[in-house]
Amino acid sequence: MSLKKASWLILVILIIDQISKFYIKTNFALGDEIKVFDWFRILFVENEGMAWGAKIPGQYGKLFLTLFRLVAIVGIGYWLWDSARKNGSKILLISIALIFAGAFGNIIDSVFYGIIFNDSHNQIATFLPDAGGYGTLFHGKVVDMLYFPLWSGYLPEWIPFWGGNYFTFFEPVFNIADSAITIGVILLLFFNKQAFPQEEEKEAKK
Numbered sequence: 001m002s003l004k005k006a007s008w009l010i011l012v013i014l015i016i017d018q019i020s021k022f023y024i025k026t027n028f029a030l031g032d033e034i035k036v037f038d039w040f041r042i043l044f045v046e047n048e049g050m051a052w053g054a055k056i057p058g059q060y061g062k063l064f065l066t067l068f069r070l071v072a073i074v075g076i077g078y079w080l081w082d083s084a085r086k087n088g089s090k091i092l093l094i095s096i097a098l099i100f101a102g103a104f105g106n107i108i109d110s111v112f113y114g115i116i117f118n119d120s121h122n123q124i125a126t127f128l129p130d131a132g133g134y135g136t137l138f139h140g141k142v143v144d145m146l147y148f149p150l151w152s153g154y155l156p157e158w159i160p161f162w163g164g165n166y167f168t169f170f171e172p173v174f175n176i177a178d179s180a181i182t183i184g185v186i187l188l189l190f191f192n193k194q195a196f197p198q199e200e201e202k203e204a205k206k
Contacts, residue, residue: 001090001093001094002084003084006084006093006094006097009094009098010100010101010104013098013105013177014101014105014108016176017102017176017180018105018108020175021109021145021175024042024145025117025120025125025127026124026125026126028042028044028120029123029124030044030046030121031043031044041148042145042147043145043173044120044143044145045144045173046120046141046144047142047144048062062110062138062139065110066107066110069103069106069110070107070111073100073104073107076096076099077100079096080096080097083096088195089197091187091191091194091195092188092194094184094187095187095191095195097184098181098184098187099180099184099185101177102176102178102179102181103181105177106175106178109142110138110140111137111140112140113133113140113141114138114139114141115132115135115137115140117133117134118132144173144174144175145173146173146175146176147173149168149169150169151168151169152166153166
């Protein structure tokens with residue numbers, strides 16, 4: 001797989017990711033939900049921090065996280081370029097491209113959404129509002145909307161710690177960018193030998 005084809009894959013994912021986020025942001029108020037199936041819903045939430053809703057505390061926590069993401073995307077981009085230059089395997093280039101596209105998609109939210117959208121609390125946001133955005137550069141929130149509550153109910157009493165509590169599987173709400181990152185990582189884990197054939201051959205010769 002060439003770097004050009006990997007770049008096209010990245011571009012397609014970015015376009016789909018950003019179109020979906022723009023649509024949600026300009027058509028849903030925060031917390032609005034559409035039930036597609038019992039196990040799949042479109043639910044608008046915003047993520048202020050890292051995965052699973054974790055946050056870096058402090059006044060500059062969000063800024064640090066966004067800057068860290070920018071540094072990380074440069075590293076992933078170099079990894080993609082270097083792997084293509086060394087004729088890396090197709091599965092490796094696809095995986096890196098997916099991870100790069102996903103990371104880049106969420107970086108766009110973190111860097112720009114605070115200044116190009118106003119708040120979504122109890123209202124539908126406006127793109128480029130006259131009064132300005134809800135935040136500043138590097139302080140945007142990531143838009144999530146894909147929700148798969150595959151099962152909900154009360155857990156049996158015999159389960160330690162959580163027994164008797166109401167539980168939903170799968171709880172996290174995510175977006176297209178998150179999906180691309182997850183798929184890229186899974187491909188690397190499950191097809192490790194195909195992704196890194198040269199390393200595997202070297203290990204076998206030792």
